[in-house]
Each structure stands twice: as structure tokens, then as C-alpha cells.
Amino acid sequence: MIPRSLLCAALLWFGMAGVLTGCWDTKDINKRLMPVVMGICKNPDQTYRIILQIPSPEKKGSQYLESSSATINKAIDHIRSKAEKSIDLLHIRLFLICEKTAKSNINDIIDYAVQANDISIKGLLGIVRGNFEQLMYHHVQANPELSSYDFFSEQAGWTPNNTIFRLWEAYRDMKSYTQDMAIPILSKGTDTLYKFEGSAILRKDKIVGEISSDETMIYNIFQEKYTGGTIEVSDQASVLIKKATIRNQIAWAASGPQMNSHIRLNVVISENKQHEAEADISQKLKDLVEMRGRKLIGKLQEEKADSLGVGKYFRSRMTEEQLKDWKLVWFPQLKHEITADVKILNSIYLKTPGKMKNAPQRPDEQNR
Structure with a gap:
């Protein structure tokens, strides 16, 4: 019969072994670099130039690492070889591709990012116009903690006049017969x-x-990604769109x-000088939205x-x-008719003199 003390020791040993084997390859967070932005651009010799932007609390800004090679994977390996810490690509939120490369071909870039095991396919895409290096290394002295990702966050700087396009969507659209891409164009601010x-x-x-910011707003309505924004109806009036929906009807004659396509807009007049x-x-x-559409x-x-x-509506x-x-x-032969229906909501939000409605009084105020 096995002694009870020996049995307990064996169970304890196996239990500790199971726990330890589950985290044998973990690395301390202080020993890791976690880039949030990756910039990719082809050099004249067709090598890939990679720039990684890494938040750096010590520098109150960002740290930058870069390298060039014939393949993206090799360039990343070069960066890893000269970095003082391990580089974790899982936290990359934004991929910036220079315009000249995007005009040539981004297929290999998207394929690399999607097939890489350590890159999230939820990362956002942007096209860099102008000097690629200057934009990648650009920072704002007055606000060093500002993140590049904030410009694409619906809780921060994003507006409906800009597109939000993710890595997995690019991979899908490259393989699709009925869908193409609209990726935001950025330049140095x-x-x-x-x-x-x-x-x-x-x-x-x-x-x-390319399409303008005004046309991008219509694009976002079609994609059901519109979350509200302001439109100048004329030089003297502007409206705030509270809700935008679209209904599509198709036929094959x-x-x-x-x-x-019928667009419904619920708006509040925010300025009405005349x-x-x-x-x-x-x-x-109504005329403005239909014209832009x-x-x-x-x-x-x-x-x-x-x-x-x-x-996609005609696939069946x-x-x-x-x-x-x-x-x-x-x-190109599609006959596409766009109409808009505008509903102006309660004008209690109006700020124009003489047009503001009086707010309802409380019972105690009515008795004064």
C-alpha cells in the first residue's frame, strides 16, 4: 500500500508541474515593446521599409524602430534583432501604407498581416499622402499623450466624414466579386x-x-456606419444629423x-442666421444629399x-x-436612383435668437 504522505507529495508535484508548464514562456511586461502603429512603404529598390511606433511613458511620447528588407517578415526580424526588448505585434491598431505603394499593389501587405499569427485582423488601415517618414515621426508637442488611434475611434476624434476600414475587411474585399475598398487618406497635420x-x-x-470628405459621409450612410455629424446647408445655416438610415430596393430589368436607395435623415437645425x-x-x-449621392x-x-x-444585393x-x-x-451599367427624406426634430435645440422654444416650467415656477 502506498503511504499517504508519498501520495500527497506526488499529487502536489504533479499539480505544480501542470501550473508551471502553462506559463513557461511568459515575459514580463517590462521586457516587451508593444507597437500600436506600423508604417509600410516600398523603397525605390522594391524593398519594404517598416516603421513601428511604440508608446513610451518614459519619453512622454513615442519610440520609433525601423528597418528595410526584401520582405516584410525579414524587416520585422531585423527590428527584433536590434531591439533591447521583445517586440509584441499583437497590439498594433493602425497600419499606415504610403500612397505610392497603395497605387501599385497592397495584396502582399494584406496577405502578410492576415496570415501572421501575432497580428490582430481588427487593425485599421490608412493611406499616407505626402512624405511618409515625416508623417510617421510626427508628434504634437502640446499633446504628447495623443494616440494615432484616437483619430479612428468613435469615442474620440473620428467623424462621419472619415472612413473606418479594418484589415479583415481589406482581405475580404480583395477576394470579393461584389465589394471594393474605401480607405482614409492621411497627410501630416x-x-x-x-x-x-x-x-x-x-x-x-x-x-x-478617391472621394471627398463630403462624399465619404454618404458612403458611411450606405455602410450603416453613420453616427451623426454636421452639414452646412448654406453659408448661413447648418444642421446636426441625429440619425441616418437607408433602405434599398433592387430589380433586374x-x-x-x-x-x-432611400435615405432618411432626422436632423436638428444648429445654426440659422437668416x-x-x-x-x-x-x-x-434633401437636394444636397441627393446631389452628393x-x-x-x-x-x-x-x-x-x-x-x-x-x-451583394444582386448576388442571388x-x-x-x-x-x-x-x-x-x-x-457601370447600374441605374441607381437616390432620394432623401428629411425630418426636422424638435426645435428646442435651436440657438437662433427668436426661434428658441421655451422649456416647460416646473409646477413650483408656475405658481410664482
């Missing part, structure tokens, strides 16, 4: 880190055009695909890039051959 200059339109894996009637402001906003559709059809993804009505030809043949 003056008093801020970045300046947004609209969105780049990519067909498959390279830039074929003898002449080809047809689509009707005391225009609500009906006039509503009509102006038609301009956006026309530009995408000209570039044969279905960044709105309208082709197309043969396999039609599906493969959607972007080059059928999307």
Missing part, C-alpha cells in the same frame, strides 16, 4: 497629428481614384440592374469600383459568370 483628405478608392488591391423657414432648410438638405455613384461607376458593395439574381463580371460589366 499642422496642429494635429493627421489631416484627413477624403478616402482612396481601391479596386481589388490598388488605388484607382432587361436593360440590366436597377436600384433605388431665420430661414424649416421647410426651405429641409429642401436644401449621385456624384458618388457616378464616380465609383466611372472607376468600376463597387466600394458601396451594392453588388446573377449567374456565376455575371457575378465574376459585376465590377467591370454590370456595375
Whole structure:
């Protein structure tokens, strides 16, 4: 019979062994570098230049590491070899690709990032316009703790005039017959880190055009990513959009695909210097949204890039051959009608003199 003391010792030993083997390869957080931004650009000799931005509390800003090589993976290995700490890529939130590389091909960049085991596919994408190095190393002295990611956060600096595009979406769209990309374009800011200059339109894996910030707002409504923003209806009036929804109806006639998109906007008039009637402001906003929508559709059809993804609504009505030809043949022939319906909400929010409604009085105030 096995002595009880020996049995207890054996159980304790096996228990400790199980616990220890579960964390044998862990590293202290003080021994790790966790980049949040990766910049990628092809050099003239076709090598990849990689710049990593790493938050540095000691420097009250960021630390930068960079290297170049024939492949992205090799460039990362070069950075690791000269870093004083282990580099953990899992925390990268933003991938910035220089414009000249995006105009050529981003397929290998997206494939690398998606297939890498230590990179999150939820990372955001941006296109860098202008001097790539200057933007990557740019920081704001007055606000050193500002994060590059804040400009893409709905809880921070992001606005509906900018796109939010993730790594997994880029991988999906490169393989899709009915969806293309719209990636935000950034340039170096003056008093801020970045300046947004609209969105780049990519067909498959390279830039074929771009849309303005105003057109990007319509794009976000189509993508159901609109969270509210301000539109100037005229030089003297502006409205705050509280809610934006869209309803699409499709048909496939003898002449080809047809689509009707109806946009519903709930707005509050935030400025009205000339005391225009609500009906006039509503009509102006309706005309403005419909005009921007038609301009956006026309530009995408000209570039044969279905960044709105309208082709997905027709997938069940197309043969396999039609599906493969959607972007080059059928999307440019699409007859797309856009209409808008504007509802002005309670004008208690108005700040225009003479137009503010009186707030309801409390019972104790009414008796005074």
C-alpha cells in the first residue's frame, strides 16, 4: 500500500508541474515593446521599409524602430534583432501604407498581416499622402499623450466624414466579386497629428481614384456606419444629423440592374442666421444629399469600383459568370436612383435668437 504522505507529495508535484508548464514562456511586461502603429512603404529598390511606433511613458511620447528588407517578415526580424526588448505585434491598431505603394499593389501587405499569427485582423488601415517618414515621426508637442488611434475611434476624434476600414475587411474585399475598398487618406497635420483628405478608392488591391470628405459621409450612410455629424446647408445655416438610415430596393430589368436607395435623415437645425423657414432648410438638405449621392455613384461607376458593395444585393439574381463580371460589366451599367427624406426634430435645440422654444416650467415656477 502506498503511504499517504508519498501520495500527497506526488499529487502536489504533479499539480505544480501542470501550473508551471502553462506559463513557461511568459515575459514580463517590462521586457516587451508593444507597437500600436506600423508604417509600410516600398523603397525605390522594391524593398519594404517598416516603421513601428511604440508608446513610451518614459519619453512622454513615442519610440520609433525601423528597418528595410526584401520582405516584410525579414524587416520585422531585423527590428527584433536590434531591439533591447521583445517586440509584441499583437497590439498594433493602425497600419499606415504610403500612397505610392497603395497605387501599385497592397495584396502582399494584406496577405502578410492576415496570415501572421501575432497580428490582430481588427487593425485599421490608412493611406499616407505626402512624405511618409515625416508623417510617421510626427508628434504634437502640446499633446504628447495623443494616440494615432484616437483619430479612428468613435469615442474620440473620428467623424462621419472619415472612413473606418479594418484589415479583415481589406482581405475580404480583395477576394470579393461584389465589394471594393474605401480607405482614409492621411497627410501630416499642422496642429494635429493627421489631416484627413477624403478616402482612396481601391479596386481589388490598388488605388484607382478617391472621394471627398463630403462624399465619404454618404458612403458611411450606405455602410450603416453613420453616427451623426454636421452639414452646412448654406453659408448661413447648418444642421446636426441625429440619425441616418437607408433602405434599398433592387430589380433586374432587361436593360440590366436597377436600384433605388432611400435615405432618411432626422436632423436638428444648429445654426440659422437668416431665420430661414424649416421647410426651405429641409429642401436644401434633401437636394444636397441627393446631389452628393449621385456624384458618388457616378464616380465609383466611372472607376468600376463597387466600394458601396451594392453588388451583394444582386448576388442571388446573377449567374456565376455575371457575378465574376459585376465590377467591370454590370456595375457601370447600374441605374441607381437616390432620394432623401428629411425630418426636422424638435426645435428646442435651436440657438437662433427668436426661434428658441421655451422649456416647460416646473409646477413650483408656475405658481410664482
